[in-house]
Amino acid sequence: MGRALTSGEAAELAVMFKALADPVRLRVLSAIAARAGGEACVCDVSDGLDVTQPTISHHLKVLREAGLVTSERRASWVYYRIVPEALERLSLVLGRQAGLEMTA
Template sequence: MSKQELKILGQDTDEGCCQGLASAPLDENQAADLAKIFKALGDPVRLRLMSMIASRGEGEVCVCDLTPAFDLSQPTISHHLKLLRQAGLIDCERRGTWVYYWVLPGVLERLAAFLTTAEPAAVTA
């Protein structure tokens, strides 16, 4: 993930948290970098994989548990997982024959915070 992508998601060490989508317009580079992240989540298979990994109570899941849920070949599943890794959403570790995946800490919270807008002030009559 580029420094710009990290900055957008509030992972840059110079800033504590990212600004929300409604707080200021994105510049061209920010929009391009953030689009890569949303593009990775824009595929139904990758979205399901992300959900399966994120919802795992143990915090990580073996690829051997992910593959049977799809009517796709193992190389295709590995390709989708690679794209999620390249987008900076998940990470993995090889243990013997198997690879274990987990969601990077705080990624989902930062994406949610980016998309959240402040509630409008109540209008009084």
């Protein structure tokens, strides 16, 4: 049997869930995950989204601040990569709250 979230855990997870509550951010996260190598720059992510590159950059900033993606500058490009541990944590919390036994 699981345990209830602490207030700190709940606050941290709420930031992640809030970041994921936007459909564009969900699509951005999905686009990064779908890329070969699991990383993408803004120009890669903007393909197929009817959103400007500055808007995508804003959404990536929100995802980064929520701990869902990391970024790395290479020359004039910034590449974004999903943080697998963050997604695993969300999955575990949702599974635990639903009463499911999650195994790795």
